[in-house]
Amino acid sequence: MTSGDKSGDKRLFLTDDQLRKGIEAMFFAYRGFTADPDRILEEYSYGRAHHRAIHFINRQPGTTVSNLILILGVTKQSLNRVLRKLVENGLVDVTVGEEDRRTRRLHLTKEGQQLERRLFEAQRKRMRAAYRATGPEAVAGFRAVLEQIMDTRFRSETMQEGRKDG
Amino acid sequence: MTSGDKSGDKRLFLTDDQLRKGIEAMFFAYRGFTADPDRILEEYSYGRAHHRAIHFINRQPGTTVSNLILILGVTKQSLNRVLRKLVENGLVDVTVGEEDRRTRRLHLTKEGQQLERRLFEAQRKRMRAAYRATGPEAVAGFRAVLEQIMDTRFRSETMQEGRKDG
DNA sequence: CAATAATGTCAATAAGGTTGACTTATTTTT
């Protein structure tokens, strides 16, 4: 917008102190970010691992176990424990892959979708308030910096389904 | 990049889809954010908990145990296990508080400072690259949104906007 | 048919968190 003099000299944004503040902000923000869903998950005796699985199954209905392992960055044993519980509790539906019958296609059930919605709404509330308070320019910056911080292979389009084939 | 027009219709920044993308970006970015120090910590058989303790002791030399408990949001038993190891290994120095002799003042030793520096440099590299790639405006937005996401009591007093004095 | 791939499972181990109970100093309050 303007020449941006609200934080003083523009060249100072790369100082160690500014970087340290960014690092701390990441720490505190991530904790706030997970606090609301954590409270809901407790009701169900689920943890963050369950939340992440639910989130990504919702985002990529029909995703496979190995894809989820890649995205979440955990071992199959670790994912399996989480997934097993979600399936037992009727939140996730597993079907045999049509193209490759070795794979398992994962979908949220109605009940799974309901919990997903509840978790999202809790998290959304905080995010929306933050977005509203800071405005679209800030949000664009926020997203841009986060994209740069994450490992290359997870930047944006990684979330789209079309990447299999291999 | 001063015109800030790249994200299209400004009113669309509060849609569920945008919020979900922000949520995912937080997840992936946080993982990237911790990846580099994690590799160093492994050499020492330390974990993230040790890193956090080291970070905040460095930021507030002379901080007390209870202050650290507040900042880190863990129980004293949990913090104590981490702290004990850092003291045993000669990274943290503990002295009795002068004003209140019940308290313990925590400082990094030379060796502790060295590890802190190493960890910071690893994390800084990624953050600086992200900051450089996106520019000061984006970084200001990034910081502003993160400040809003975190719980109020952890917001830094040095944040220029909405500085409400309390 | 043999090799490879995707998934599932069992077992052992670890970090890092929790709650609860109890102790020791030290400061504050009554």
Added chain:
DNA sequence: AAAAATAAGTCAACCTTATTGACATTATTG
């Protein structure tokens, strides 16, 4: 001065989420 509160440390039991390693099953592919 005695009592209460506070700061810190410790022991124990337990939970979640992660790991590695080994092995089995089923399906696809060369």
